[in-house]
Amino acid sequence: MTTDSARRSALVALLLLTLVWGYNWIVMKQVLRDCGPFHFAAIRAVLATLVLVIAMALRGVPLKPPPLLGTAALGLFQTTAFQGLVQWALVEGAAGKTALLVYTMPFWLILPAWWLLHERPRRAQLAWTALAGAGLVLVLQPWRGLGGLGSALLALAAGLAWSISVVISKRMSAGGEVSALSLTTWQMGFGAIGLVLIALLVPERAIAWTPGFIAGLAYNAVLASGLAWVLWAMVVQRLPATVAGITSLAVPLTGFVFAWVLLGERPLPIEAGGIALVAAALVGITRPARQPEE
Template sequence: MNEAKASTGSVVALSATVVIWAFSWIVMKVVLRYAGPFDFSALRYSIGAVLLFVVLVALRRPLAPPPIVGTLVTGLAQTAAFQGLGQFALISGGAGHVVLLAYAMPFWAVLFAWAFLGERPLRRHWIGLALAAVGLTCVIAPWNGLGNPLSTGIALVSGACWALGTVTSKHMFQRHRPDPLTFTAWQMAFGAAALGVVALLVPQRSIEWSPTFIAGLAYSVLLATCLAWTLWLLVVRKLPTAVVSVSSLAVPVISVLMAWAILHETPTPGEWLGMAFIVAGLFAVSGMGNKKSL
């Protein structure tokens, strides 16, 4: 009974994370009109890390950092590199293509987890990955060109960095069992420090502290950063890497639908077809209908 409740809770946490992150791409598209990408990312994660440490103190949770190497690698990979490179790719590439290329993360994560964690993919995982691959291909439509090759490459590398961070997080929980909130705060602090250095070195436009920017920053810090990353690490600890990583493909699908409803960006027929394949892949990899899947 407790195991079933834990699995249900993990699925709910994963669903909440997906929705929060999906909307965050809409918020980010608006917010970046008022600030440079690296300044915004550094500010977002610096404030987020500080708030998490305040919460740790208030809840009397452990403040000592988890094993430094694993925490540092996770922070540099899934906070600094994924966010920084993703934002940088948006400078010269279309937002839709960048998001979808970055969210090729599951393909990297399944391979990394197999290589480093010994999590051999099941048949349904391969089927789900294959369906999702077809879906991403339809949405990206490489036969129409991928736009700026540099942007395309950077977006793909950002997804690989996120996958690496996901696998190192899983390894940390398996081997050291750190407190999830403490681990989130420290890896975010390391990532924010790296982003801060980049922000100082790369020339950008000055931040315009408009109400829209402040509201977007608040959403990004409180929900998309503090809450969502904590939920993400909780889910990574509880569920198989393949299930977690492929489920993240729901983020770009929901983002496209939100952009259609909010920003009036109508999906193309190829995008509709691609999203159908991605949803089919999600059903396959989640093993819905199989009580032993989780």
């Protein structure tokens, strides 16, 4: 696959991810009415692992695991820590603000990607990143309070865990020998073990198996945790880590739009301005670099 075609396929995958994950912030907030955060995270991870194993069997992908140490570390950060912290943050935090705090991941990622992956950011990328950061500040409006310091810190910690997982995933896929489906399946399995242990240790209320909860669980298991993380692994393999991180900011913006249309959460003018800045940064950073003229 050529560099241009790989980039185009990665951007298509990002578009699908944006829709699936953007809507899922509403789904996750709603299912917490029927289930504790850790029980939900554990169940969705176990079901997603089963869905991915079936997908591997149908596609004839060997069940041999990738390097176990790296895969276990990826599962710890990408599934156990990230998913657990996100669900915990949503207990008290608003869906839109929590999503934006979680998606500070790209800003955590810049220095590790530079030091560990040798992906030195271009000046233009740094400028677009700064513009996206300014947009996030306008949306979050920290001078008005973050709606609960505990929830905000949990969301920021989730973003940090995700950034670490991106570096691990990028290093594991550097040789091109690990398939996105295999890596996603095995890391999900390791991460699910961690979430199940947490769910067993932390007392939570009984699950209410309502039709809405079952539908939300199915959406998460098949789409948001199954298909979407395979797409994300492909994106990380085919785009520089910093670019993949910044472009993922389209997800919380889409979540804001869904909340506006479906829940009537109309953004304030200053929030709309921030969204416009982040959108402009996304357009800028996804444009291929201009080649120097000969």
